[in-house]
Amino acid sequence: MTRAKPETDPVRERLQQLHDQHDGNLTPEIGVADARDPKSPLHALLEWDNKKAGHAYRLMQMREIIRSVTLIVHSTEMTIVAPCYVKDPDTRAGYCSVVQLATDEDRARRALISEFTAVRGRLVRARALARVLSLENEIDALLTGIAEVQQHFSAPPPMTQ
Incomplete structure (x- = not known):
């Protein structure tokens, strides 16, 4: 999945809000539920034509969206681009932020x-x-x-x- 990543990314911001609202556990189901609202920045990223795609396909799309968000860490020696969300090691069906993992x-x-x-x-x-x-x-x-x-x-x- 390729999409422009401006300085302030509304998709990144919305995923972070959803992550925070759900006690640090972001699931594809949470993302798809939010994306149902046409005003959500996630809405346009999913296929809503049920003749082309159903709920399972939208969940797959949301997994790709979540995994596509990156975290950029700058240090004096280098810049690291890493995934922002990874599979939550404590749940079977969710993602947690790398920033959250860094504290545990x-x-x-x-x-x-x-x-x-x-x-x-x-x-x-x-x-x-x-x-x-x-x-x-x-x-x-x-x-x-x-x-x-x-x-x-x-x-x-x-x-x-």
Whole structure:
């Protein structure tokens, strides 16, 4: 999904409002319900012609919209562009903000492990394709590296004194 991202993005702002109004849990259902209002900045982003798309399709569209919002962090060394919302590690069907995760190390670790699990699943699929194409060695090395990083983040953090 590509859309212009002006300095003040009404879509980003509305998603943040919905996130905040629902105790930090933003779901596609919440976004679609809000988008039903023609005055919502989310409204024009969804397909409302029921001959072309139903509710399930609009939920899929809203997932894409939520995942498309980025967070830009500037530091003296670099600028980081990261997802603004990720799957909430505490619920099965919602997103939480990365800013919110930054204040809870345990929850942040679980969210990161979830991201690595998803990456690993995609690489397993890619490895099957690579085997058919006789290119699996490179994929196996990536899988091993991801498993090591995942294990690192799964370990409890060291105790500080």
